[in-house]
Each structure stands twice: as structure tokens, then as C-alpha cells.
Amino acid sequence: AIERTLSIIKPDATKRNLTGKINAKFEEAGLRIVAQKRIHLSMAQAGQFYAEHKERPFYGELCEFMASEPVVVQVLEGEGAILKNREVMGATNPANAADGTIRKEFALSMGENSVHGSDSEASAAREIAFYFSGLELVG
Ligand code: CMP
Numbered sequence: 556a557i558e559r560t561l562s563i564i565k566p567d568a569t570k571r572n573l574t575g576k577i578n579a580k581f582e583e584a585g586l587r588i589v590a591q592k593r594i595h596l597s598m599a600q601a602g603q604f605y606a607e608h609k610e611r612p613f614y615g616e617l618c619e620f621m622a623s624e625p626v627v628v629q630v631l632e633g634e635g636a637i638l639k640n641r642e643v644m645g646a647t648n649p650a651n652a653a654d655g656t657i658r659k660e661f662a663l664s665m666g667e668n669s670v671h672g673s674d675s676e677a678s679a680a681r682e683i684a685f686y687f688s689g690l691e692l693v694g
Pocket of ligand 1: 667
């Protein structure tokens with residue numbers, strides 16, 4: 556089925572001017588960027604977005620990192636987009652990411668791993684609604 560998923564190009568990547576190279580990976584994989592904007596998250600917004608990780612030891616560091624520099628939030632659309640995006644991103648830890656994936660090529664560490672992508676249909680729906688209004692999502 557045609558799906559939509561929420562993607563974030565993280566501070567380590569925006570800082571290194573990698574937005575275009577990362578977007579090329581999405582487009583080469585058949586994912587269409589149907590919405591996109593550059594924003595600077597506050598600590599509170601980062602904390603709310605990653606609320607499911609609140610109890611994890613890396614939560615504070617994760618939120619500080621995500622609020623440290625601007626990010627690019629985007630909606631990717633395509634056949635099986637949620638899983639396809641996760642394949643294009645590669646494993647969370649770049650040391651385990653497959654050749655050709657975004658994290659293999661660009662990520663610096665488990666924390667500074669260049670991109671985020673929704674992990675399920677339910678999280679895609681929640682995460683898209685977190686960043687985009689209906690008006691910003693055209694057909
Ligand atoms: P992301 O897909 O954005 O979702 C949660 C993020 O927490 C994850 O990518 C990692 O960048 C970050 N993170 C930092 N440390 C860890 C860890 N030890 N295990 C899992 N995720 C971590």
C-alpha cells in the first residue's frame with residue numbers, strides 16, 4: 556500500500572550540510588518528499604516528541620542533541636514507505652548499518668545518527684500530526 560512516514564534529518568546532518576545528499580537517497584529509493592520544513596526544536600518539544608523514551612538512560616542526551624541545532628522534518632510517501640525508509644536509513648547504530656544506507660555513509664554515532672524514521676503505522680500517524688497540519692499535506 557502507499558504509505559506516509561515521518562522523517563527527521565537530525566542536527567549532526569543539517570550542520571554538515573547533508574540535507575540534499577540524504578534527500579537524494581530517499582528519492583533514489585522511490586520515496587517522494589511530500590512535505591518538508593526546517594525547524595529548531597525546543598527542549599520541551601524534543602521531550603514531547605520522544606516521550607516514549609522518557610525512562611531510557613539516553614533520553615536527556617537525545618533531547619539536548621535534537622534541540623541543539625535546526626532539523627529538517629519531512630513526510631515521505633511511497634509504496635511501503637514506513638519499512639522502505641527504515642531500510643534506506645540503516646541500523647540505529649551506524650556500526651551495524653548496511654553498505655549504501657544513510658547511517659552507514661553519514662552517521663557519526665548511535666546518538667548522532669543523522670536521521671529518524673517512524674517505526675510503525677501508528678507512530679507514523681502520530682509523528683506526522685506532531686509536525687504537520689492538514690493544510691501542509693497536499694495529495
Ligand atoms: P531515533 O530513531 O531517532 O529514536 C531514538 C533515538 O535515540 C535513536 O534514533 C538514537 O539516535 C538515540 N539513541 C541514543 N542512544 C541510544 C541507545 N543506546 N539505544 C537506542 N537509541 C539510542
